[in-house]
Amino acid sequence: MKRWLRLGRIVPLLGIMMLGLMGCGNEQISALQPQGKGASAVFDLMILSLAIMVVVLVIVFILFGYVLVKFRERKGDDSIPEQVEGNHLLEVLWTAIPIVLLVVLAVPTVTATFDLSVSEKSAEQSADGAEEDKGPMTINVTAHQYWWEFEYPDQEIVTAQELYLPVDERVNVNLSSADVIHSFWIPTISGKMDTNPGDKLENKMWLHPEKVGTYQGACAELCGDSHALMYFKVKVLEKDDFNAWVKSMKETKYDDAPSQVAQGQKIFESNCLQCHAVGDKGGNVGPSLTGFSDNEKVAGILEHNKDNIKKWINDPQDVKPGNNMPDFDFNEKQLDALADYLLELKTAE
Amino acid sequence: MSNAHAANKSVLWDWLTTVDHKKIGILYLISGGFFFLVGGLEAVLIRIQLMSPEMAFLTGDMYNQVLTMHGTTMIFLAAMPVIFAFMNAVVPLQIGARDVAFPFVNSLGFWLFFFGGVLLNLSWFLGGAPDAGWTAYAPLSTQSSGHGVDFYVLGLQIAGAGTLMGGINFLVTIINMRAPGMTFMRMPLFTWTAFVTSGLILFAFPALTIGFFLLMFDRVFEANFFDANMGGNAVIWEHIFWIFGHPEVYILILPAFGIISEVVATFSKKRLFGYSAMVFATVLIGFLGFMVWAHHMFTVGLGAVANSIFAVATMAIAIPTGVKIFNWVFTMWGGRIKFNTANLFSVGFIPTFVMGGVTGVMLAVAPADYQYHDSYFVVAHFHYVIVGGLVLGLFSGLYYWYPRMFGLMLNEALGKWNFWTFFIGFHLTFFPQHFLGLMGMPRRYFTYPAEFELGSLNMISTVGAGLMSIGTIIFLINIVVTHVKGEKVSGDPWDGRTLEWAIPNPTPHYNFLQTPLVRGLDALWIEKMAGNKKMTPAEPVGDIHMPNNSILPFVMSLGFFIAGFGFIYFNTAGTPALIAVIVGLGIGLACMFLRSWIDDHGHHLHKEDLLKEDKGVDV
Numbered sequence: 018m019k020r021w022l023r024l025g026r027i028v029p030l031l032g033i034m035m036l037g038l039m040g041c042g043n044e045q046i047s048a049l050q051p052q053g054k055g056a057s058a059v060f061d062l063m064i065l066s067l068a069i070m071v072v073v074l075v076i077v078f079i080l081f082g083y084v085l086v087k088f089r090e091r092k093g094d095d096s097i098p099e100q101v102e103g104n105h106l107l108e109v110l111w112t113a114i115p116i117v118l119l120v121v122l123a124v125p126t127v128t129a130t131f132d133l134s135v136s137e138k139s140a141e142q143s144a145d146g147a148e149e150d151k152g153p154m155t156i157n158v159t160a161h162q163y164w165w166e167f168e169y170p171d172q173e174i175v176t177a178q179e180l181y182l183p184v185d186e187r188v189n190v191n192l193s194s195a196d197v198i199h200s201f202w203i204p205t206i207s208g209k210m211d212t213n214p215g216d217k218l219e220n221k222m223w224l225h226p227e228k229v230g231t232y233q234g235a236c237a238e239l240c241g242d243s244h245a246l247m248y249f250k251v252k253v254l255e256k257d258d259f260n261a262w263v264k265s266m267k268e269t270k271y272d273d274a275p276s277q278v279a280q281g282q283k284i285f286e287s288n289c290l291q292c293h294a295v296g297d298k299g300g301n302v303g304p305s306l307t308g309f310s311d312n313e314k315v316a317g318i319l320e321h322n323k324d325n326i327k328k329w330i331n332d333p334q335d336v337k338p339g340n341n342m343p344d345f346d347f348n349e350k351q352l353d354a355l356a357d358y359l360l361e362l363k364t365a366e
Numbered sequence: 367m368s369n370a371h372a373a374n375k376s377v378l379w380d381w382l383t384t385v386d387h388k389k390i391g392i393l394y395l396i397s398g399g400f401f402f403l404v405g406g407l408e409a410v411l412i413r414i415q416l417m418s419p420e421m422a423f424l425t426g427d428m429y430n431q432v433l434t435m436h437g438t439t440m441i442f443l444a445a446m447p448v449i450f451a452f453m454n455a456v457v458p459l460q461i462g463a464r465d466v467a468f469p470f471v472n473s474l475g476f477w478l479f480f481f482g483g484v485l486l487n488l489s490w491f492l493g494g495a496p497d498a499g500w501t502a503y504a505p506l507s508t509q510s511s512g513h514g515v516d517f518y519v520l521g522l523q524i525a526g527a528g529t530l531m532g533g534i535n536f537l538v539t540i541i542n543m544r545a546p547g548m549t550f551m552r553m554p555l556f557t558w559t560a561f562v563t564s565g566l567i568l569f570a571f572p573a574l575t576i577g578f579f580l581l582m583f584d585r586v587f588e589a590n591f592f593d594a595n596m597g598g599n600a601v602i603w604e605h606i607f608w609i610f611g612h613p614e615v616y617i618l619i620l621p622a623f624g625i626i627s628e629v630v631a632t633f634s635k636k637r638l639f640g641y642s643a644m645v646f647a648t649v650l651i652g653f654l655g656f657m658v659w660a661h662h663m664f665t666v667g668l669g670a671v672a673n674s675i676f677a678v679a680t681m682a683i684a685i686p687t688g689v690k691i692f693n694w695v696f697t698m699w700g701g702r703i704k705f706n707t708a709n710l711f712s713v714g715f716i717p718t719f720v721m722g723g724v725t726g727v728m729l730a731v732a733p734a735d736y737q738y739h740d741s742y743f744v745v746a747h748f749h750y751v752i753v754g755g756l757v758l759g760l761f762s763g764l765y766y767w768y769p770r771m772f773g774l775m776l777n778e779a780l781g782k783w784n785f786w787t788f789f790i791g792f793h794l795t796f797f798p799q800h801f802l803g804l805m806g807m808p809r810r811y812f813t814y815p816a817e818f819e820l821g822s823l824n825m826i827s828t829v830g831a832g833l834m835s836i837g838t839i840i841f842l843i844n845i846v847v848t849h850v851k852g853e854k855v856s857g858d859p860w861d862g863r864t865l866e867w868a869i870p871n872p873t874p875h876y877n878f879l880q881t882p883l884v885r886g887l888d889a890l891w892i893e894k895m896a897g898n899k900k901m902t903p904a905e906p907v908g909d910i911h912m913p914n915n916s917i918l919p920f921v922m923s924l925g926f927f928i929a930g931f932g933f934i935y936f937n938t939a940g941t942p943a944l945i946a947v948i949v950g951l952g953i954g955l956a957c958m959f960l961r962s963w964i965d966d967h968g969h970h971l972h973k974e975d976l977l978k979e980d981k982g983v984d985v
Contacts, residue, residue, distance in 0.1 A: 042805030043818045048737040049804050055736075062734045063804075070724035073688075077720050080695050085713065088634070090704045098701045103640035103693075111692040112685060119681045122731065126681075127674040129733040134670035192667075197506040198600060200665060200740060204806045208736020211666050214505060215594025218601060220667035233818075237665075237740040237808045239499045240506060242426035245811035318815070338426035 046233040048204040052253075054187075054225035055207030058129055065125060069118050133208070135189055135221035153187045153223070156180070160192075160199035160212040160236065163243040163340055164304045164317060174266045175294065177304030178317045180251045182206075183259040184229050192220040200237035203251050209237045226253040231313065242339030248317045265364040266308055271296040274361055281358025284351055292342075295362060303342065310363035326356040383915035385469035386875050390476050391454030392771060397480050398447030404487065405439035406838060408432050413795075413831040416824050419816040429812035430497035431514065435490075437500030441614065442522055442529075443483040445756055449621045450479075450532050452763050453560045455771045457536060459866035459873075460554045462545025462882045462889075467538035469913040470961070475531035477923035482525025485930050489517035499810060501611070504592030504603040508584045513934050516585060520930040523578045524923070526571055533567030536560055545865070546904040547884035551645065554864040554888075555638060558645055559624030562652040566613045566620075569656065574610035577603065586936050601666055608659035616655035619751060620648060622759025623690060626712045629762050630694050632860055633709035634701030637888055640693040647686035647693075654683045664735040673732040680730035687723055691716065707781030708860075711762035714789050718758060722750030725800065740810075743803030749796045761788070761841075768848075769855045773872040777851075780844040784837050791833025798823040798830075863888035868901045874979070876910045876971060910971040918957045925953025 041049040051057040157168040158180075167176045180203075182188055192201050194212040202209035203224070210222045226232075236247035254262060274282045285295075292303035299305075312321055316337055319325040328335075331352055333342040347355065384390060411432050415424045424432055458466055466472050489495040496518035498507035507515045540561045544553070553561070581603070583589035590596035592603050631638045638644060660668060660676040694716055703709070725747040729735055738744055761784075768776050802823050807814060814820050858867040865882060868890045880903035886892045893901055929950025935943040 041801060042820075046806030046818055047804065048741075048806060059733050059737050062731050063728070063737070066728045066731050066734060070728060073724055074720060077691060077695070078717060080692075081717060084695055084698045085703065088698055088701050088703050090702045094702060096702065098634070098636050100637045101639060101696075101700065102637070103643065104696070107692070107696065108640050108643050108689065112689055115685050115688045119684060119727070122727070123678050123681055126677050126731045126733065130674045130677065131670045133733050133736070134673075197509065198503055202740075202808070204737060208733065209665050209739060210736070213594075213667065214600055218594070218599070218667065233806070235806070235808055239430070239503070239810045242430065244430075245808075245813050 043233075044205070045231065046204050046235070050205055052226060052228045052230065052232065053203075053206030054227060055133055055223065056205055057227075058132065059208050062125060062129055066122055069122055073115075073118070133222070135223055153189050154183075155189045155191065157191045157193070158201055158212065160194045160196075160201065160240075160247075161304075162196050162241050163236070163247040163337055165201075165234070165247070165249045166195075166301070166304065169263070172263045172267070174263060174307070175301070175305045176266075176308065177306075178249050178314065179312050180234065180249060181259060181262055182224060182226050182251060182253045183256045184226055184253050186256070187223050187225045189221065189223050192222065193218075197240050198238050199240045199247070201234070202237040203232055203234040205232045206251065206253075211238060226251075229253050229255060243337040246316075246318050246337050248314070250313050250317075262364070269296070269308070269364045271298075271307075271362065274358065278354070278358040278361050281354035281356070284347070284355050285358055288345055289355075306359065306362055308362065308364045310360050323356045323360060326359055327352045330355060379917075380915070382920050383473075383917045385465075385473045385913050385915055387454045387458050387466045387469065387472060388771070388873060388875070390472055391451045391456075393476055393480075394447045394451035394454060395771070397483065398444055398451055401439050401443035401483055401487075402448070403838075405436055405444050406835065408436035408439065410831055410835055412436060413828040415812060416814075417828040418825060419814055419818075419821045421813065425812055427494075427497055430499070430810070431495040433810055434497055434499050434502075434514075434518070435487075435495045438486065438496070438518065438522070439483075440752075441500060441618070442525055443479075443486070445618050445752070445760075446529055447479060447483075448760050449563070449618065450476075450529075452556075452621065452625070452760075452767065453532075453536055453563075456767060456866055457557050457560050458539065458543070459770070459869065459877060460557045460864050461540060461543060461548055462865050462878060462884065463539065463543040464877050464881075464910065465913065466535050467542055468535050470916060470919065471531050471535050473916065474919035474922060475528040475535065477919045478528030478531070478926065479525045480528075481923040481927040482521045482523070482528065482930075485524060485927055486517055486521030489514055489521075492517075501607055502581065502603075503607075504581065504584070504600045505594070507581060507603075508592050513938070515581075516934040519578050519582045519585065520934050523575065523582070524926050524930055526574055526578070527926075528923075529567060530571040530575070533564040533571065536564040537568060540564070545878075545881050545884050548889070551642065552884055552887050552889070554624075555627035555641070555644055555648075556621070556624035556864075558648055559620040559627075562648050563617050563620045566617045566652055566655060570610045570613035570617065573606055577606040577610065580606070582933065586933055601663075604663055604666060605659070608662045609656075612659040612662065613652075613655045615748070615752070616651060618756050619759075620652065622715070622756045622763075623648065625759045625763040625766070626694060626715055627697075628864065629708050629712040629766050630697050631888075632766070632863055633704045633706065633712075634698045635704075635861075636697055636701040637863070637891070638693070639696040639699070640689070641887060643689055644693055647689045650686040651683060654679065654686070658683065661730060661732075661735070664732045665739045677730050677732040681727055684723065684727050684730075691720055691723075706765075707776070707778055707785055708762050708765035710782065710785045711758050711765065714785065715755060715758040715762065718750060718754035718789075718792070722747060722754050725750065738803060740808055741803035742799040742807045742809055745809050746796050746799035746803060749799070753792055753796070758789070758792075761785070766860070767866075769859045769871065770866055770873065772849075773854055774848050774852060775855045775859060776848050777844050780840055780847065784840045784844060786837075787833050787840060788837030791830045791835075791837055794830025795827050795834060796830070798826050802827075858890075861894075863891040865889050865901070868893075876912060876976075879910075879976060880907055881905050907973055907977060909973055910976065911968055912971060913968045914966055916961075916966070918961055922954050922957035922961075925950045925955075925957060929954065 041047055044050050051060045155170060157170060159166040164177055167180045192210055192212040194214045199212045200209045201212055206226050207224050210220050230253055232251040234249040234251050236244060290299045292300045294301055294305040296307055315321050315325045315329050333340055411424060415421050415429060494512045494514045496514035498510050498515055502518060540557060580591045584591050590598045592598045592600045594600060627638055658676055658680045660672060661680045664673050729738055729747055765776055765781055802820055805820060807820050855871060857869050857871040869877060882901035883904035929947050932943045932946030932950055
């Protein structure tokens with residue numbers, strides 16, 4: 018009876034704990050502030066498991082504390098305690114109760130595991146089943162040392178370092194890697210999933226953001242020197258804004274750069290274009306720079322301004338050790354021109 | 367120690383050639399302890415770098431080297447050898463044996479471990495340590511430049527061979543060499559856990575051996591086992607690694623469970639509550655330990671079916687573990703609990719391990735693991751079970767068995783300081799890391815931006831690490847003080863329950879003059895309760911057969927060490943490396959040949975000498 022009374026006290030405690038946890042950390046990156054369906058489902062499970070575990074902890078700690086105080090050695094007591102062998106009833110009890118608790122936990126665990134996975138069938142259907150013929154949008158994510166490539170195959174656009182998502186819509190994501198194993202993680206929107214090298218090991222997951230905003234993504238699997246610098250931004254937009262962004266990404270032409278940056282464009286085309294794409298030109302060894310100037314960060318980590326662009330081009334190894342960008346030895350004037358040109362690479366409003 | 371044969375030779379020669387399990391135990395303890403300090407230093411470097419946002423103390427590759435070596439050193443070169451130290455020092459005594467089954471192999475196992483560990487750590491001075499994490503996931507490890515990962519593969523291959531030999535040795539010892547009357551269900555729990563741990567080593571380490579060979583072939587001989595571009599598969603490495611790696615954590619924790627069971631029972635003056643349930647739980651945990659490796663791989667993309675199966679199987683481990691926890695608490699129930707340092711560490715272990723255990727169940731919830739995985743939540747969890755479980759257990763065992771191993775009693779006042787600083791420092795270090803992980807801090811990050819609000823918890827964590835360091839330093843001081851003072855203790859300072867306390871101090875190198883007759887669980891306690899001053903002997907005093915010392919294990923390991931160097935530089939050094947391989951393997955094979963060729967029957971200690979020596983010993 019007494020134990021149930023204690024439980025009665027624990028439940029409101031848990032409520033407070035949950036509220037407390039929800040306010041924890043930076044809202045861009047904390048898993049405790051879910052902003053997407055995947056992250057919310059996981060958060061509910063976390064709270065359920067935490068609740069069960071706190072109950073277990075409280076029971077053990079109470080018993081443990083009682084034993085330590087009650088049965089400590091007292092001065093002058095040399096008696097030999099009764100040598101108890103065991104107690105079948107008690108032992109069965111503390112085997113059975115954990116089994117019940119684990120079943121309570123296991124059922125929602127298995128359910129959520131299937132809900133969060135993308136099976137062949139669900140890949141064909143959107144979340145609400147309304148657009149069965151078309152299905153949800155797909156994004157192909159490719160991880161590189163140390164940057165992210167986002168391809169929208171239906172829209173035929175490619176971005177790097179910034180992932181644009183429409184709000185309140187389920188998006189299927191295919192994950193792969195160009196080099197080593199990375200892990201794609203947007204804590205506020207959904208859990209993580211590894212990106213494995215090789216076609217056979219492509220992974221699927223879905224994202225379903227529920228609130229407009231800018232969130233933080235990261236790489237969660239050790240991938241080399243700059244593993245800790247492999248951040249990306251996630252921009253969740255209203256559906257209309259998202260469509261407008263898609264349209265301007267496709268329509269903005271970069272051929273006719275303003276004359277004041279013509280020199281930068283020339284330097285860029287002869288040095289950078291083999292690796293970096295701008296619009297429909299260029300290679301895909303490095304991040305696409307289409308719409309580069311709309312990004313919040315340079316290289317995913319530095320504040321987006323001219324000084325940082327120059328800093329990055331001047332010595333990429335200093336900013337992100339171990340990355341694959343070569344050192345070009347540009348002089349100050351060339352750096353200025355390049356940075357000016359790059360700052361012009363934005364999509365039309 | 368009274369080894370008449372070694373007495374003529376120098377002390378150094380004696381230690382290099384010894385096949386005495388008690389001395390090998392001390393060798394394991396000293397070298398494992400040394401590597402513990404190295405790994406601890408690396409941990410402190412990590413915590414200094416993460417002390418506040420955007421520190422520039424260790425960046426990029428340097429940080430990866432330090433974190434890789436911290437994990438690798440702690441698991442393979444610190445925790446395992448200290449466990450082997452206790453197994454060597456205690457198990458033969460607990461089962462009433464005169465030695466382990468294969469004393470020569472025991473020595474070989476130690477020297478392989480030692481040279482493997484030295485080889486791995488030499489990487490620091492030879493162009494850079496491994497930097498792909500202790501898990502060495504391919505293709506990061508296969509592509510890693512320099513020779514760091516080669517040192518990892520070869521060093522651990524050699525050390526791992528030693529561990530495998532040790533495990534087999536203890537399996538045979540425990541099965542074959544128990545004293546009369548010591549049935550399986552009368553074995554002390556530490557021996558039981560050593561037995562199950564040895565079984566796990568037998569099955570887990572070959573997987574690692576194969577994995578290391580594949581990785582070595584990929585790196586040294588340009589094979590493509592893990593290269594997706596050439597038809598290989600990187601996830602295979604993860605499976606192989608974790609089929610070893612998951613049982614490994616149980617290899618580590620089970621002996622700690624054994625230590626706790628001994629210490630808690632002794633200092634509560636009670637027999638272990640639910641002994642047979644404890645044995646069953648130990649075996650069950652050992653079995654389940656093999657069945658759950660993929661819970662390290664929930665985010666790899668194995669699919670919902672695999673994830674569900676491994677999630678539920680993992681949760682199941684909580685049941686036998688819970689049985690253990692409650693049995694410990696009820697061992698203390700109704701007892702007379704003495705809070706000396708050994709028991710403080712055991713008592714501190716229980717709540718700490720429960721906390722680590724419940725986060726383990728939380729991690730088993732596969733979808734939740736999509737958030738926890740590779741975040742600081744995981745770092746917090748496994749440090750709670752490995753430091754809060756294993757290391758507290760090892761400290762407890764050390765304070766408990768120090769009188770047995772060295773004939774000296776560690777200082778109690780310093781011991782209590784050691785416990786409290788280490789214990790508080792531990793919780794201060796790792797408790798905040800649960801929250802850091804949930805707040806979005808991935809593991810193995812050398813830096814984090816100020817805007818993510820992770821700075822203050824990281825600072826607390828670093829302060830805790832400082833406190834743990836102070837605890838460790840107090841422990842070292844304690845050892846020095848104890849050995850300087852050098853006050854001898856009797857053979858049974860704790861009023862012990864098991865056979866290792868039935869021997870006089872210092873332990874004769876043949877252990878038991880007469881093999882004892884075991885009449886039940888806690889054999890010594892039974893005799894004490896029956897009013898006997900000594901164990902009832904199972905045989906009359908007679909000649910004792912002992913193995914001869916040998917330098918071959920040392921030389922053989924040295925040979926493999928040289929060959930290891932050759933393989934490491936195989937790609938870059940050309941002929942010299944090839945010569946090193948041939949010479950090294952040649953030395954190893956020559957030693958094996960000599961071992962087979964030379965008849966070594968050991969020697970006998972004669973009855974008359976034994977009786978002379980035994981006189982005046984106070985039991």
